[in-house]
Amino acid sequence: FNKMWGMESHDLLQTPTILPPKTVDPPKIMLGQEAMEQANCSPDILRCTMTKIPENNNLLQKSRLPLGVLIHPFRDLSHLPVIQCNVIVRCRACRTYINPFVLFVDSKRWKCNLCYRVNELPEEFQYDPVTKTYGDPSRRPEIKSSTLEYIAPAEYMLRPPQPAVYLYLLDVSRLAVESGYLGIMCDILQDELENIPGDARTQIGFVAYDSALHFYALPEDASRPHEMTVLDIDEVFLPTPDNLLVNLKDKMEMVKELLQQLPTRYANTYDSNSALGAALQAAFKLMGATGGRVTVFQASLPNVGPGALVAREDPTTRGHTQVDTQLLNPANDFYKRLALECSGQQIAVDLFVVNSTYVDIATISGISRFSGGCIHHFPLLRPNNMTMKDGFSRSFRRYLTRKIGFEAVMRIRCTRGLAIHSFHGNFFVRSTDLLSLPNINPDAGFGMQVSIEDNLSDVQTVCFQAALLYTSSKGERRIRVHTLCLPVTSTLQDVIHSADQECVVGLLAKMAVDRSMQANVSDAREAFINVAIDILSSYKMSLNMSGPSSGLLAPTCLKLLPLYISAIMKHTAFRIGIPTRIDDRVMAMIEMKTKPLYLLMQMIYPDLYQVHNLENQQIIMNSEEEPISLPPKLQLSARWLDSKGVFLLDAGDHMVMLVCQNASAAFLSDVFEVPSYAQMPDDLYDIPSLDNLRNQRLRHFVCYLNEDKPYPAPVHVIRDNSSNRALFYQHLVEDRMENALSYHEFLQHLKTQVK
Numbered sequence: 001f002n003k004m005w006g007m008e009s010h011d012l013l014q015t016p017t018i019l020p021p022k023t024v025d026p027p028k029i030m031l032g033q034e035a036m037e038q039a040n041c042s043p044d045i046l047r048c049t050m051t052k053i054p055e056n057n058n059l060l061q062k063s064r065l066p067l068g069v070l071i072h073p074f075r076d077l078s079h080l081p082v083i084q085c086n087v088i089v090r091c092r093a094c095r096t097y098i099n100p101f102v103l104f105v106d107s108k109r110w111k112c113n114l115c116y117r118v119n120e121l122p123e124e125f126q127y128d129p130v131t132k133t134y135g136d137p138s139r140r141p142e143i144k145s146s147t148l149e150y151i152a153p154a155e156y157m158l159r160p161p162q163p164a165v166y167l168y169l170l171d172v173s174r175l176a177v178e179s180g181y182l183g184i185m186c187d188i189l190q191d192e193l194e195n196i197p198g199d200a201r202t203q204i205g206f207v208a209y210d211s212a213l214h215f216y217a218l219p220e221d222a223s224r225p226h227e228m229t230v231l232d233i234d235e236v237f238l239p240t241p242d243n244l245l246v247n248l249k250d251k252m253e254m255v256k257e258l259l260q261q262l263p264t265r266y267a268n269t270y271d272s273n274s275a276l277g278a279a280l281q282a283a284f285k286l287m288g289a290t291g292g293r294v295t296v297f298q299a300s301l302p303n304v305g306p307g308a309l310v311a312r313e314d315p316t317t318r319g320h321t322q323v324d325t326q327l328l329n330p331a332n333d334f335y336k337r338l339a340l341e342c343s344g345q346q347i348a349v350d351l352f353v354v355n356s357t358y359v360d361i362a363t364i365s366g367i368s369r370f371s372g373g374c375i376h377h378f379p380l381l382r383p384n385n386m387t388m389k390d391g392f393s394r395s396f397r398r399y400l401t402r403k404i405g406f407e408a409v410m411r412i413r414c415t416r417g418l419a420i421h422s423f424h425g426n427f428f429v430r431s432t433d434l435l436s437l438p439n440i441n442p443d444a445g446f447g448m449q450v451s452i453e454d455n456l457s458d459v460q461t462v463c464f465q466a467a468l469l470y471t472s473s474k475g476e477r478r479i480r481v482h483t484l485c486l487p488v489t490s491t492l493q494d495v496i497h498s499a500d501q502e503c504v505v506g507l508l509a510k511m512a513v514d515r516s517m518q519a520n521v522s523d524a525r526e527a528f529i530n531v532a533i534d535i536l537s538s539y540k541m542s543l544n545m546s547g548p549s550s551g552l553l554a555p556t557c558l559k560l561l562p563l564y565i566s567a568i569m570k571h572t573a574f575r576i577g578i579p580t581r582i583d584d585r586v587m588a589m590i591e592m593k594t595k596p597l598y599l600l601m602q603m604i605y606p607d608l609y610q611v612h613n614l615e616n617q618q619i620i621m622n623s624e625e626e627p628i629s630l631p632p633k634l635q636l637s638a639r640w641l642d643s644k645g646v647f648l649l650d651a652g653d654h655m656v657m658l659v660c661q662n663a664s665a666a667f668l669s670d671v672f673e674v675p676s677y678a679q680m681p682d683d684l685y686d687i688p689s690l691d692n693l694r695n696q697r698l699r700h701f702v703c704y705l706n707e708d709k710p711y712p713a714p715v716h717v718i719r720d721n722s723s724n725r726a727l728f729y730q731h732l733v734e735d736r737m738e739n740a741l742s743y744h745e746f747l748q749h750l751k752t753q754v755k
């Protein structure tokens with residue numbers, strides 16, 4: 001009986017193979033009514049750490065589970081109902097949007113499911129435009145779908161919708177030129193100029209900076225771009241009021257010409273200074289009137305002018321077991337303050353960090369964190385670093401062409417009795433539940449912690465509703481609304497068995513970043529371990545099994561929690577005792593705070609497959625209905641490797657393929673066109689496209705893995721005896737590592753602590 005309901009126990013110490021061979025599905029939310037269950041929000045968009053909400057805080061505390069929601073509000077969707085109406089139906093008391101979980105008192109009135117006020121239905125809502133009849137409001141799209149988008153009427157704008165405005169700030173210091181980013185970036189931008197979201201009003205501009213600021217005017221009457229250098233970086237001013245931001249359509253040819261000139265313009269520079277702060281101040285002056293998106297490419301430590309920094313990191317301490325908390329926090333508040341000013345003018349700043357030395361990401365990231373921007377990191381980018389070049393190109397191409405919302409705000413409402421108390425992600429909190437987002441992009445994730453303030457025992461369900469108001473790149477004001485409904489329960493058993501382990505880990509990761517910055521990384525690590533101990537102890541209590549026992553029991557829904565926690569403690573963000581550059585650590589922490597859950601899980605626990613015998617694997621269909629050979633997922637341990645094998649590890653933004661020394665000659669020849677292992681090159685940066693089944697099968701599988709990602713991950717193929725092999729082995733997080741327990745040792749430690 002228990003097994004049927006997913007309520008059986010697993011003795012983790014007796015179950016070394018715990019990972020399901022296929023995807024870990026999010027737990028299903030049971031509302032008892034099929035129509036409501038079908039209408040509920042997709043877990044890809046809005047997800048709670050538990051699928052049944054405890055009826056009071058005491059019960060929540062007993063479960064030891066964290067309560068919170070993770071949201072990916074602007075993700076790309078294949079189907080989205082769009083509604084244009086004169087009146088958007090909202091509760092008069094709490095402003096909740098009408099949704100599938102409201103109660104219709106009669107055909108003219110509805111009861112709000114967040115504050116319980118009874119509201120009148122407008123005449124328009126009772127009319128069904130399809131059948132042209134009155135009287136059944138439940139047929140409306142607002143009642144059938146939890147995710148939809150309204151085209152907003154005039155009262156939802158403070159000013160006419162802003163045009164799409166894009167400004168590029170280019171570090172052209174010596175280190176920047178050595179990285180080679182400028183050539184790649186200019187090529188891709190030229191390539192995609194016509195595909196950037198926008199309309200006839202779209203504007204674009206460029207500012208380069210080293211010791212000085214270099215502005216590029218693109219005037220009407222001139223035939224070529226006109227460079228103006230401003231040497232005074234302490235009192236930034238614009239050298240001309242016009243033609244620095246220009247209409248893209250009108251000036252397309254001149255923009256292209258500038259993009260051709262830029263890569264060579266600074267090729268021979270010896271200027272090692274980088275006036276990032278001054279460049280950002282200039283951007284603020286340029287964009288203040290319209291708002292928009294600033295894209296910064298940074299390669300050096302900003303070392304001159306406003307916001308200048310000094311190298312704080314002592315490289316000799318990188319492997320220490322104590323991480324200096326100060327280095328995780330900003331050295332000054334210049335970037336945060338400027339970000340708040342930008343936020344006020346609807347300007348978001350995005351960072352592409354392409355550094356080979358310390359640039360103090362902890363400090364400069366403030367410009368993006370508080371302006372609703374995003375941050376990408378390509379350490380050690382060099383013309384000959386193929387993996388980074390490839391990753392940078394793919395990521396930047398996606399960045400340019402993905403959709404974008406301007407001048408956005410997001411509000412999260414929840415049923416009376418619940419309260420949202422901490423937010424995670426890049427934004428500025430304007431009032432208790434209103435997030436200011438100068439830009440919203442489809443790859444941004446957010447998290448919120450939730451507390452139970454009042455008893456919920458008199459209600460059956462609770463709801464969370466997120467509303468994202470933004471201006472589209474076509475100048476339309478829109479509101480995207482997501483509503484999630486969850487049942488309430490009164491028993492500890494129910495609460496524990498309703499846990500969503502991936503969502504729990506996703507929320508814990510965000511909380512651990514805050515803990516690391518406020519206290520230290522060791523504290524955050526201890527908190528992870530304590531969460532595992534507490535949850536498993538509370539489970540044991542719910543089974544009425546106190547006292548010592550031989551095993552370590554976990555319910556089905558939490559059986560992967562210890563595996564994920566042991567993995568996350570080996571992640572760049574939280575590991576200790578292994579040499580870790582502080583910029584890499586800070587960046588990993590930023591990703592923990594801002595990646596949507598499905599990408600976060602792949603960072604924490606990448607997917608490992610054996611790919612040398614795809615012909616023997618199960619066949620599934622991809623989204624195009626093409627057959628794909630799908631091998632089972634393997635746990636991240638060397639015990640699955642064998643010398644005849646070829647293994648593919650998918651870490652989300654990159655893949656590593658390990659070719660072992662006794663891999664079959666037929667496989668090597670069919671897939672890589674090499675006669676033997678000895679003739680495999682040290683590194684390969686792609687799988688060649690060859691005309692045979694084995695090669696096609698593998699390439700199709702890689703494409704399939706890339707289907708749901710923001711951009712396709714590059715594949716790096718390495719030989720098992722290559723000097724790069726650590727790139728693969730470092731991901732085998734279940735094994736014992738320097739200063740880190742194996743998964744099995746971790747379980748044994750938990751067992752001694754679980755009471």
Ligand SMILES: [Zn+2]
Pocket residue numbers: 091092093094095096112113114115116117
């Ligand atoms: Zn209400």
